[in-house]
C-alpha cells in the first residue's frame with residue numbers, strides 16, 4: 001500500500017545563511033559542491049547527483065527525498081494516496097529539473113514533515129570527490145521530528161513501506177531496505193530534519209574527524225560512541241542553523257533472511273540506549289525528560 005521506498009535520496013534545507021552552509025558543508029563536513037542554481041546550493045557525499053541541498057530562506061523548511069523504483073511505481077503510489085485522501089502535490093517541470101528527477105510527488109506525514117517521492121533521479125558519472133578527506137562513503141539516513149510518534153510510525157509503516165528495527169523510548173528506528181535505519185522519528189514539538197547522517201569508511205574516519213572537528217572548534221553533540229541498536233560507531237556535531245550532522249560506520253544490516261526471525265527491540269529512553277560506551281548526548285531529542293541535562297563537550 002502506498003509507496004515502496006527504494007532508498008533515501010536527498011535532504012533539502014531552507015537557510016538564511018546559504019554561503020555559511022556551503023562553506024561548512026565543504027570545508028568541515030567534506031561534501032563536494034555540485035552546483036549553485038536558482039538561489040540553492042547542491043552538494044553530495046556519494047556518486048549520486050546530490051544528497052544535500054541548501055535552499056533560499058529558512059522559512060522553506062526541510063524536505064526529505066526518497067527514490068521509488070520506477071515511474072510506474074510513483075504513479076501507482078500517487079493514485080493510492082489520492083484514493084486514501086492523502087494530499088498529493090505533483091511536481092512541476094521546474095521542480096523536477098531542479099531536483100534532477102524524472103518524476104516527483106510530494107506528501108506530508110501526520111506531523112507535517114515534507115516528503116518528496118521521486119523516480120529516475122540522476123546518477124553522476126563522476127566520482128564523488130570530497131573537499132576534505134572525511135572518508136564519506138554515502139548519504140544514509142535522517143532523524144525526523146515527530147509530534148506524535150505512534151501516529152507517524154503507523155503512517156510510515158503503512159504508507160511508506162518502512163519497518164520498525166528498534167525503538168528507543170517512543171522513537172522508532174525505521175528501515176526501508178537492509179540497513180538498520182534510514183529514518184528515525186524523534187519526539188519534538190515541530191516538524192523537520194533533526195539530524196543528517198553520512199556513512200564513513202571506518203572507525204578511523206570517526207576518530208580522525210573527532211580530532212579535526214575539535215581543532216576547528218566545531219561544537220560536538222555526541223560521541224565518539226557506539227549505538228547498541230544498530231551497532232554503528234558514531235560522532236554527532238552541530239552545523240549552521242543548529243542542524244546536527246552525523247558520521248557513522250558499521251551499521252547493522254537486517255537482510256530478508258534475518259527478517260524471518262527478527263523482532264524489533266524496545267530500548268528505554270536513556271543515554272545508554274544511544275551509546276554503549278558511555279558518551280552523553282548534547283542533543284535534546286536524545287535525552288529523557290527525567291534525565292538530568294548533561295553535555296558531552
Ligand SMILES: [Fe+2]
Nearest residue numbers: 143195197246
Ligand atoms: Fe543517526
